[in-house]
Amino acid sequence: MNNSLQGRAVRICANEFFHQDISAHVILACEEDKKLLLKLDMVLSMAGVHYEYAVASPRLAKNSIDDLLNTGVLGSAVTWVPDTRFDANRPLDLSWWRGDAAAVTDVYLE
Amino acid sequence: MKISQRVIRSLCLFGLWLGLGLQAHAQTDTVTYVYTDPQGTPLVKADASGNVVTRYDYTPYGNSVASLGSPPNGPGYIGHVNDPETGLVYMQARYYQPTGRFLSPDPAGPSPGNVYGFNRYAYANNNPIANSDLDGRSSQDDVCMGNMECESTYGGGDPYSGHFYVQDRIADAVQQGQAQDQQAIAAAAPYVQGAGSLIPGVSLFQCSVNGCSGTDWVLAAIAVIPLEGEAGTAAKALEKVADATRGETETVYRWMSKAELKATQRTGLLRGGRNGTHYVTDAANRDPLRARMRTSLPNTPEVRVKLEVPAGTFSSPSRVEPAFNMPGGGMERTATGNVPVNVLETH
Numbered sequence: 001m002n003n004s005l006q007g008r009a010v011r012i013c014a015n016e017f018f019h020q021d022i023s024a025h026v027i028l029a030c031e032e033d034k035k036l037l038l039k040l041d042m043v044l045s046m047a048g049v050h051y052e053y054a055v056a057s058p059r060l061a062k063n064s065i066d067d068l069l070n071t072g073v074l075g076s077a078v079t080w081v082p083d084t085r086f087d088a089n090r091p092l093d094l095s096w097w098r099g100d101a102a103a104v105t106d107v108y109l110e
Numbered sequence: 111m112k113i114s115q116r117v118i119r120s121l122c123l124f125g126l127w128l129g130l131g132l133q134a135h136a137q138t139d140t141v142t143y144v145y146t147d148p149q150g151t152p153l154v155k156a157d158a159s160g161n162v163v164t165r166y167d168y169t170p171y172g173n174s175v176a177s178l179g180s181p182p183n184g185p186g187y188i189g190h191v192n193d194p195e196t197g198l199v200y201m202q203a204r205y206y207q208p209t210g211r212f213l214s215p216d217p218a219g220p221s222p223g224n225v226y227g228f229n230r231y232a233y234a235n236n237n238p239i240a241n242s243d244l245d246g247r248s249s250q251d252d253v254c255m256g257n258m259e260c261e262s263t264y265g266g267g268d269p270y271s272g273h274f275y276v277q278d279r280i281a282d283a284v285q286q287g288q289a290q291d292q293q294a295i296a297a298a299a300p301y302v303q304g305a306g307s308l309i310p311g312v313s314l315f316q317c318s319v320n321g322c323s324g325t326d327w328v329l330a331a332i333a334v335i336p337l338e339g340e341a342g343t344a345a346k347a348l349e350k351v352a353d354a355t356r357g358e359t360e361t362v363y364r365w366m367s368k369a370e371l372k373a374t375q376r377t378g379l380l381r382g383g384r385n386g387t388h389y390v391t392d393a394a395n396r397d398p399l400r401a402r403m404r405t406s407l408p409n410t411p412e413v414r415v416k417l418e419v420p421a422g423t424f425s426s427p428s429r430v431e432p433a434f435n436m437p438g439g440g441m442e443r444t445a446t447g448n449v450p451v452n453v454l455e456t457h
Contacts, residue, residue: 013386016367016409034431059389059406060442061429075387075444077406077433098191098200102408102434106386 004069005029009110010038012054012078015103018044023110024054028091029065034058035092036065036076036107044080049101051080055092056107072109078102144437149242150189150400152182170238172199172208184437188242189399191435202410203246206233218247244399245410360421361454362390362443365401365411371456380417380449388449389442390417390424404440406433416455423449 005026012022022044028037036056044051056076058064068074079094080101087093141158155164166182167175174181186192187208191200198213199206205213211231220227226235234241366374366381373382380388395401398410427441 014384015386057431057433059431059433060444061431063428073387075389077408077431079408079434097435099202099408104389104407 003029005036005065010036010068011108011110012038012056013106013108015078015105017078017080017101017103018046022054027053030092031065033092034065036068037091038107046101050083051101052083053081053086053091055079055081055094059104068107068109074107076105076107078105078107144185144439146189146400150397150403151187152185152189169208171210171233172206172238174208184435185403188244189403201243201246206243206246210236210238212246216247244397358421359418359452362392362417362419362424363394363414364390364417365395365398365405365407365414368412371413371415371453374415374451375453378450378452380419380445380451383448386446388424388445390419390445391440391442392427393440395440401440403436404430404438405442406430406436406438406440408434414457415453416457418452418454419449 006029008026010024010026012018012024014020023041024038025041026036027039028035030036034057038054038056040052040054056074056078058067059075059077063074065074079097081091081094082101085096142163143156143158143160144152145154145156146152151166151168153166154162156162164182165178166186167178168181168187169175172187174186181187181192181194183192183194187199187206188201190202190206193200193205196205197208199208201212203217207213210233212233213231215230216227220230226232229236234243364380370381373384374380377383380390389405391405393404394414394416395404398412398414401407401414402410424443424445427443430438430440430442432438
């Protein structure tokens with residue numbers, strides 16, 4: 001857990017999945033899993049699927065989630081979680097993912 | 111009642127112990143090298159010393175060989191993701207049953223001149239030896255017809271023939287007298303030998319090393335071989351060093367979509383000048399699926415682009431973490447801001 005990141009506002013840079021920046025807040029920062037749970041400020045609706053959460057993890061081994069605090073930006077693998085897939089007990093679990101709603105992009109600290 | 115509470119307490123303590131143990135295990139950093147066959151099927155996993163840890167094998171149509179244990183929970187047949195719960199293989203556009211048939215019809219449809227396309231459920235034109243299916247759509251673009259469309263960068267279809275290229279480059283280095291240091295070459299040998307026991311191309315590379323010299327080239331190669339375990343990758347390392355010594359530009363690779371290629375060509379800027387971090391590799395992954403696996407991409411890219419960029423623009427390589435059900439493990443370099451590029455080659 002990384003308490004200093006929790007609650008901080010972030011911005012997911014425009015990417016292949018969604019062509020505009022997306023504002024969000026860090027809900028959970030897990031250093032062990034190297035994952036951030038982000039709650040989108042506005043629910044994203046695409047093709048009838050609603051996304052309220054996204055999970056971001058550092059793309060490269062040299063990076064950690066602390067880099068978001070230290071440098072203000074983190075090159076990330078971001079997966080948007082459909083509402084139907086979100087599990088409050090395991091919010092960082094992405095084993096269900098089989099495609100779509102994902103991108104390699106940057107997460108900026110606001 | 112007392113006994114029950116004691117049992118419950120014991121179970122809680124056991125659970126706590128197990129949880130802490132698993133957590134400690136998860137934090138252990140281990141290095142694993144994955145070796146694939148020419149079609150991209152992971153067959154061997156080795157530890158940091160090159161010792162084989164796990165072996166997998168498959169029948170031509172993708173059934174795992176039972177005597178070698180269960181198929182991996184992750185990339186398996188042709189590099190596609192196994193789904194152990196169902197025994198199926200996830201090939202992106204469709205699920206594949208390892209009997210030679212997909213569960214649903216081909217969304218791409220038949221193409222003129224390809225009679226096999228009329229069977230909308232068949233896998234790889236009923237010839238899994240010569241052909242493979244990169245994304246579940248058996249179109250001409252995706253299926254390698256008799257390897258005609260499966261050529262590796264330097265090998266013309268032979269995934270191991272990158273070593274000939276390595277040999278040539280080292281010979282060039284010696285002729286040009288760029289560096290001579292037998293000590294460095296001797297230091298390189300163990301690394302190369304370790305990988306060479308599994309990769310024939312690297313064995314030949316070692317022969318080249320023993321017979322030649324060229325410190326910079328060899329050092330660059332050994333920096334990559336233990337990580338990538340493929341002669342073609344060593345070739346790219348050599349090329350990188352050559353670029354750095356010759357001029358002010360260097361050559362890198364990036365797999366991308368056709369739309370991104372157009373934007374890059376139109377603007378002369380990497381990724382069409384989009385904001386954010388740019389990722390490139392020194393390794394020319396031979397096919398889009400391999401590129402997707404090695405660089406943990408959420409989608410299969412469409413085109414491999416060889417780019418000339420200003421030297422020193424990109425960072426030193428860093429390993430790509432697993433993501434999107436892909437194992438990662440490739441090495442990528444990053445840069446930000448506008449990066450002017452010259453498109454040298456597309457494939």
